[in-house]
Amino acid sequence: MGLILADTNIILYIMNGLPQVRKYIDVQFALSEVSEIELLGVKGIEQKEILFRKEMIYDCFLLRLNDSVKQVAIELKQKYSLKIPDALIAATAIYHDIPLLSADKDFVKIKELQFISLSI
Numbered sequence: 001m002g003l004i005l006a007d008t009n010i011i012l013y014i015m016n017g018l019p020q021v022r023k024y025i026d027v028q029f030a031l032s033e034v035s036e037i038e039l040l041g042v043k044g045i046e047q048k049e050i051l052f053r054k055e056m057i058y059d060c061f062l063l064r065l066n067d068s069v070k071q072v073a074i075e076l077k078q079k080y081s082l083k084i085p086d087a088l089i090a091a092t093a094i095y096h097d098i099p100l101l102s103a104d105k106d107f108v109k110i111k112e113l114q115f116i117s118l119s120i
Contacts, residue, residue: 007102
């Protein structure tokens with residue numbers, strides 16, 4: 001399996017050892033900058049947890065937001081009812097032509113997206 005964009009929830013499930021994500025442990029994950037913000041921007045998060053999450057992030061290939069990704073996100077927002085973070089994450093996968101792995105069923109409706117749905 002090639003590079004896969006992990007949604008924020010996938011990284012959290014891996015950190016928590018959920019059995020449903022075990023088969024993806026050896027996959028090379030990419031991560032959107034949006035997920036990086038979501039993982040680290042938690043109110044009241046302890047320094048120890050920040051360090052642990054940063055280790056997880058550094059194990060991933062971080063995909064930066066750029067004007068092209070933002071344009072795809074705008075088009076997705078116009079076409080589908082998506083929250084901004086979800087539009088940006090989906091746009092990142094579409095722009096880089098890689099599948100998105102998520103437990104968030106809202107991504108199913110995006111026809112342009114290669115979506116791998118994880119059942120939790």
